Amino acid sequence: MQIITIQPEVIFQALADETRLRIIRLLVVTGEESCLCEFVDSLLEPSYKLSRHLKILRQAGLLSSQKEGRWVYHRLVVKPPYLELLYSTVSALPDSGGAYSADLQRFRKRLCLRKGGRCQIGIQSEEFKTKAG
Template structure:
């Protein structure tokens, strides 16, 4: 990694909304789509998409298209630095994100129910 890459990661994580998105992806261990993030964080779709683009440019997340949906997930750790970043993120207590985590779990449960129909 170049020094510029480290800077991109820290800049991406310096925003509260992006930190929450990464925290959710780290702690739910599941792919989530833009509309789910919008609902969980109570943010506008445009803002969430912009934040996801920043996280993707910093190589923190990746996306996969499934049908008409685009899902986002954490990039697999490829080096010691990324491992430490994910470890630091997972150390943020769930109590700080209790509302968001509850909403996220409910949405993921609804998604599973809809898949079985």
């Protein structure tokens, strides 16, 4: 990991998207780390879409990702102090329409399906899988 020049606007750019904000909020509120298929089942968005947003968050320095077998786990980066402040801001945001709490509800339910603290079952919401050939 090399940090050459930090451009602060990239951090805000990373959160300037509804889907990415939904991802970050789940991680901020629960303190969890999670894999793609758990996000798919929680946010009910196609996997290729979430995969790309996760990449953007990683490149912005907000997420670190670690591969475990077939799964890739994503967790929040908390090292520079301004990131902690940023997450405090995120968790203080209003939830107009209850969209975030719906995500959270699905996320918690999905976490119950883990075995040994890890996802073992893949995407459950069939219509959001990547329909491979």
